[in-house]
Amino acid sequence: MKDTSLVERQALRKAARRLAPLVLLLYTAGYLDRVNLGTAALTMNSDLGISAAAFGFATGIFSAGYIALQIPSNLALNKLGPRRWLGLLTISWGVVAMLTSLVQGERSLVAVRIALGAVEAGLLPGMFMYLTIWFPPRMRGRITAVVCLPFYAILGTPLSASIMQYADGLAGVAGWRWMFLLEGAPTIVIGLVLLRLLTDSPASATWLSDEEKAALLRLTTTETAAGTAAEPATGDRPKVGLRDILDRLRDLRLVTLSLAVGLLWVGFAAITSFLPLIVAGFAEHTHMKLSLVQTGLLSGLVYVPATFVALAWVSSSDRRDERVKHVACGALLAAAGTVLAVNASNLWVTLLGTVLLTSGIYAALFLVWQIPVAHLRVPVAMSVGIAMTTMLGNIGSFMAPYVVGWLRDSTGDFDSGLYFIAVSLVACAVVTVAGNRIRTSPPHPHTPATPGGAIEETLTH
Secondary structure, eight states: OOOHHHHHHHHHHHHHHHHHHHHHHHHHHHHHHHHHHHHHHHHHHHHHTOOHHHHHHHHHTHHHHHHHTHHHHHHHHHHHOHHHHHHHHHHHHHHHHHHGGGOOSHHHHHHHHHHHHHHTTTHHHHHHHHHHHHSOHHHHHHHHHHHTOOHHHHTHHHHHHHHHHHSTTGGGOOHHHHHHHHHHHHHHHHHHHHHHHOOSOGGGOTTSOHHHHHHHHHHHHHOOTTOOOOOOOOSOOOOOOHHHHHHHHTOHHHHHHHHHHHHHHHHHHHHHHHHHHHHHHHHHHTTOOOOHHHHHHHHHHTHHHHHHHHHHHHHHHHHHTOOHHHHHHHHHHHHHHHHHHHHOSSHHHHHHHHHHHHHHHHHHHHHHTTTTTTTOOSHHHHHHHHHHHHHHHHHHHHHHHHHHHHHHHHHSSSHHHHHHHHHHHHHHHHHHHHHHTSOOOOOOTTSOOSGGGOOOOOOOO
């Protein structure tokens, strides 16, 4: 018989090599079809007569459908399984993303953004749930960072700008309309790939040996710092009742830490929605003339150093088995970068501040989702808890673009909007530290608390 630790390492390597590229494709497709609106705004807003505030509202309203269907989508994932549900969702939002090319004004843009939010509601919670099935807590920071690499911005933003510049007027169609068509179609293909290649759980992985399946199941269901036994992986999907959801809504620690997620997403949503416009605005302020492609390249370039900083940050977090301080420090770094960007005297210092802003947000973003659900014990609570965390977090995504756009229209520049982001990021750091100190309540009497029914992830200390 092989050494147990050797089998575990081999199984984890196989899982990472096969599944991480697929989840990265899933994440990239979802976020490219979500954030390319910011690049489209460089010409679309003037074509359709949309103000910065109206554009911000249309960007933020995405979260309305997202919030409404967050928990139902995660419950559907439990019923149908990750492969079918995530694959079907990806195909659906590819279709909706292509329909964005047909918008004629603010109302139709708002309608298509609500629809896109509705079909993407299961993306993040479904992805996070999927990672908990395959990887133990001590690996989740690094694996999340890998599958959430911002290729949608590093490569997608320059690609979007290039399509807009060089396809503009082709067959009498505006460049931004071509962009939505050409970037939405591959998402449908990715959905078909996920339906074919994604594997629901280690137990159903034909590409693992029996020893490797057992090793992964053991790691993901029993690895806790206190050695608490976990529910065995029987393959049965847990039933979810209304009381399970209500229990999570009464969980003060979960709700408070979900607020921290929302405050971080204020910065994330604003920067992903407005970064090309912010770069173009700062360039204009410093009397630099940038083409669409140059604006896209600079906007994408910001994410390259941010990626390396975030990867180093989460590696440090995993090695130390610590989340709270890493999230708080990441949020404060982002706030400092925001202030630097606002007060810079030239475009290059502004870009440095934007790099720090993006680095801090991503460093915290890869880790922050793990803190609210760290104390949840039952698979049902884990499922509902992750969905509720991202649902409440999306309130920040709903609010931020509209506020930043409104401040841009009111003041004539993005400075006040960036200060709003900085305040939200500082608040995120404070709420994360304070919320983690809230003592957790014992399980509801109806919830079994036997050794065979607990999954305890000690992700924070």
